Every structure is written in structure tokens, then in C-alpha cells.
Amino acid sequence: MHSLSPYCSWVNNRLPALRFNLLAKQKTDGIIRGQVLSISLEASKMFRWRGRAQVEEMPSFLELPIRLNGLAGRVDFFTEFGSLLGVRGEVIYVEVNPLGSFINEVDHVTVITTKGQYDFVLKTFSSWGLLKWFPLWIASYARANFSVSGKSRLKNELRARIALEKAGVKVPCLYCYDMKRMKAMYEFIKGENLDEQVKTARKNDNVENLEGTYEKVGLEVAKIHSSGYILGDCKPANVIQSSNGQLYYVDLEQARSGNKRLSGWDVCEFLMFTGRFFLLPKKARKLCEAFLRGYLEEGDKKVLREAASIKMSQPFVGLVSPAVIQSLRSLMLEYAE
Incomplete structure (x- = not known):
């Protein structure tokens, strides 16, 4: 098992100085866990999070169009972007399995390459995911003021990562996110x-x-x-x-x-x-x-x-x-x- 934690610091501190223009690909639709995903590859860039910005601002980590449509699409994704995510070697197989209950919309992604095994967590921020805490949201009305939309919840996660690290608290490394499809890929914590x-x-x-x-x-x-x-x-x-x-x-x-x-x-x-x-x-x-x-x-x-x-x-x-x-x-x- 490869630990990607050192790479997390590398992505956030060194690679951001570079710019990667990703080639546009033809739009395709795929299915993962029964959900249709648009996997259009748009031109993307890597930006760095500047420490001088306020926590309330939107941090810009590595933004990638995340496409995982079936085995072929998963292999293609990690073949094309794996080096940016710390994956080494030729990609042989990619497996995606749900983590926890079906309403969590969190998956364990296992990437097998000629150099070893790499593990990630893929999280989707859709309205369906609200079900996991909807009863408490209703009952607590004015207490916690939960964010509802998938995009606002994803932004909360991105901002919170900065805030918690500044407070000296550990959070899984964020490798990339896709704001359009409201997905994010994290370090897998064993x-x-x-x-x-x-x-x-x-x-x-x-x-x-x-x-x-x-x-x-x-x-x-x-x-x-x-x-x-x-x-x-x-x-x-x-x-x-x-x-x-x-x-x-x-x-x-x-x-x-x-x-x-x-x-x-x-x-x-x-x-x-x-x-x-x-x-x-x-x-x-x-x-x-x-x-x-x-x-x-x-x-x-x-x-x-x-x-x-x-x-x-x-x-x-x-x-x-x-x-x-x-x-x-x-x-x-x-x-x-």
C-alpha cells in the first residue's frame, strides 16, 4: 500500500506553480453505481491556493473533470491524470466500491498499477446525499442552518480543509475536485x-x-x-x-x-x-x-x-x-x- 500523504504537500506547494492545459475530449455518458455521469473533458488548469487569501474565499486546488464510466473509463482517467494524483506505473485495473450506506454517495476507488496499489475516496455532492442527515436538519431548524445545495456543500469542504489544517487538525488530503459534477477525490485513510x-x-x-x-x-x-x-x-x-x-x-x-x-x-x-x-x-x-x-x-x-x-x-x-x-x-x- 502506497502512502500518498507526502504527495499531498507536493501538489499544494510545488506543482501549483505549473500550468497544465488539458485537452478537450468528446463528451460521453457513463454509469457508476446506477447514476449517469457526464464525463466531458473540458480544458482545465491547475491553480494554487495562495495562503494570503481569506478562509472565506474559494480555495483553488487541482481542478479536474472526474470521469469514471465503467472499467475502461476508469483506466483512461487514471492513465491520463494519474501522475498528477501520485499514481505511478501503468494502470492495469480500477475498482470502485461504495463506502458505508447507500445514501452516503462515497466510494472507495482502488487503482492497481505495475508499481503497486493506490487508494482514493470519491465523494459526490448531490441532493440525494441530503438524506443522511435530513431528519436532523428538519428537527434542528434554527440550530445548525445546514447547507443544502451540492455545490455549496462542496465549497464548504474545500474551505474547511484549509481552516482545519490551520487549527492543527488532520484532514484527508484533497487531490482534485470537479465543481461542475460536484465531485471530489481524497486520500483514503485506512x-x-x-x-x-x-x-x-x-x-x-x-x-x-x-x-x-x-x-x-x-x-x-x-x-x-x-x-x-x-x-x-x-x-x-x-x-x-x-x-x-x-x-x-x-x-x-x-x-x-x-x-x-x-x-x-x-x-x-x-x-x-x-x-x-x-x-x-x-x-x-x-x-x-x-x-x-x-x-x-x-x-x-x-x-x-x-x-x-x-x-x-x-x-x-x-x-x-x-x-x-x-x-x-x-x-x-x-x-x-
């Missing part, structure tokens, strides 16, 4: 998200083993908030712990600059999505206390008071045990004192 880890720990009755990880997540979320940013969709499933123990934050399509009210939503959502795995509060409190300890190393107690409010926890009624909701609200108020 590891397990915290959702799966909590379920395993609950089954094995050793949730205390995750306290250190939760404390670190709390600290990093506080760093993000201190930088003036919020995650918007902050839950254990969106934190991946890599095989070497590093934490990576994914699914940043709702991230944006925020305030203490929105920061409170981040904290409340993370704790409630942790609590949903438990009928009784005792074990949930262990993990959530660890998160709050970490958060208060750099975070503001006012955020915890906002997170503990009834309006923040109301959307989770029916998803989380009432006893757990009340216990976690009390816990946040204790740490807010």
Missing part, C-alpha cells in the same frame, strides 16, 4: 471511525479504552472552535482513527465559520450521537466526560452551556434514550460551571 469503535467497546464492555481518544477529540474540536470555525455535522462517525493512531476529520460539507451557538451544536451532536449506543447513562458518561475534559483545555464554558440547552438536545428525542439525554445535559452543565 482505519476505523469512532462510531464503530464505540459499538465494539460497548460489546466488549471496555469503553474506558476509548477515553483517551475521546479526550483528544474534545481538545481538537475546541481548537477548531477557537479558530472561529464549526463542523456542523460533528459526530463520531466523522472521525477516523488511522492504523497509526492519528485522528482525521471527514464529511466536512456542513463546516463553516461560526459562533458559540453553532459551536454548542457541535458539542451536543457529538455527545448525543455517542449516547445513542447506550440505554443507560453510566458508560455513555465515561466517554462524554473524557470529551468534555479535552474540550475545556482550550474551549469556552459558554459553549457547553449552549450545548446543554433543551433546544439543542430536542432533535435527538427518539434517537437517544431519555435517561441518557438528561444525564448528558446535566454533565455538560456540570462542566460549564
Whole structure:
């Protein structure tokens, strides 16, 4: 398995000085996971993200028309653009498999070449993808103000990558994006998200083993908030712990600059999505206390008071045990004192 992380810095810091004019190709339609994709190759260029620009501006990473129509089209794409994405050797085979549930619209792309195997994550930002958090969006009305359109969510991800890196938090490397088709290709992080880890720990009755990880997540979320940013969709499933123990934050399509009210939503959502795995509060409190300890190393107690409010926890009624909701609200108020 090849690690492409060093190449991420190379793309962002060295290659941007160059300009690549890509040849226009004939428009073709292809199907991936049952969805018709336009794969017209338009003239594109590489631009660099200039550090002097504000986070609110649109960062310009490597913009490529992403076409993956069947095996032949996938091989053609990586044959033509693979060198820009860190792929070495002659492309032999490209496989695309869904990651997670069918509504996530996230795929694991595996590229086999004569030099080895390369892995990517391909994410599509369509209106269909809203289903994964639509119920919370309805229930939380004025709390998180979710972005709806695919294009705005893709822009959120591109901006958030800059903001989180400045805050000292790890995110998967972004290799390229296609604004027209609302797609982006990222580094594949080999590891397990915290959702799966909590379920395993609950089954094995050793949730205390995750306290250190939760404390670190709390600290990093506080760093993000201190930088003036919020995650918007902050839950254990969106934190991946890599095989070497590093934490990576994914699914940043709702991230944006925020305030203490929105920061409170981040904290409340993370704790409630942790609590949903438990009928009784005792074990949930262990993990959530660890998160709050970490958060208060750099975070503001006012955020915890906002997170503990009834309006923040109301959307989770029916998803989380009432006893757990009340216990976690009390816990946040204790740490807010």
C-alpha cells in the first residue's frame, strides 16, 4: 500500500506553480453505481491556493473533470491524470466500491498499477446525499442552518480543509475536485471511525479504552472552535482513527465559520450521537466526560452551556434514550460551571 500523504504537500506547494492545459475530449455518458455521469473533458488548469487569501474565499486546488464510466473509463482517467494524483506505473485495473450506506454517495476507488496499489475516496455532492442527515436538519431548524445545495456543500469542504489544517487538525488530503459534477477525490485513510469503535467497546464492555481518544477529540474540536470555525455535522462517525493512531476529520460539507451557538451544536451532536449506543447513562458518561475534559483545555464554558440547552438536545428525542439525554445535559452543565 502506497502512502500518498507526502504527495499531498507536493501538489499544494510545488506543482501549483505549473500550468497544465488539458485537452478537450468528446463528451460521453457513463454509469457508476446506477447514476449517469457526464464525463466531458473540458480544458482545465491547475491553480494554487495562495495562503494570503481569506478562509472565506474559494480555495483553488487541482481542478479536474472526474470521469469514471465503467472499467475502461476508469483506466483512461487514471492513465491520463494519474501522475498528477501520485499514481505511478501503468494502470492495469480500477475498482470502485461504495463506502458505508447507500445514501452516503462515497466510494472507495482502488487503482492497481505495475508499481503497486493506490487508494482514493470519491465523494459526490448531490441532493440525494441530503438524506443522511435530513431528519436532523428538519428537527434542528434554527440550530445548525445546514447547507443544502451540492455545490455549496462542496465549497464548504474545500474551505474547511484549509481552516482545519490551520487549527492543527488532520484532514484527508484533497487531490482534485470537479465543481461542475460536484465531485471530489481524497486520500483514503485506512482505519476505523469512532462510531464503530464505540459499538465494539460497548460489546466488549471496555469503553474506558476509548477515553483517551475521546479526550483528544474534545481538545481538537475546541481548537477548531477557537479558530472561529464549526463542523456542523460533528459526530463520531466523522472521525477516523488511522492504523497509526492519528485522528482525521471527514464529511466536512456542513463546516463553516461560526459562533458559540453553532459551536454548542457541535458539542451536543457529538455527545448525543455517542449516547445513542447506550440505554443507560453510566458508560455513555465515561466517554462524554473524557470529551468534555479535552474540550475545556482550550474551549469556552459558554459553549457547553449552549450545548446543554433543551433546544439543542430536542432533535435527538427518539434517537437517544431519555435517561441518557438528561444525564448528558446535566454533565455538560456540570462542566460549564
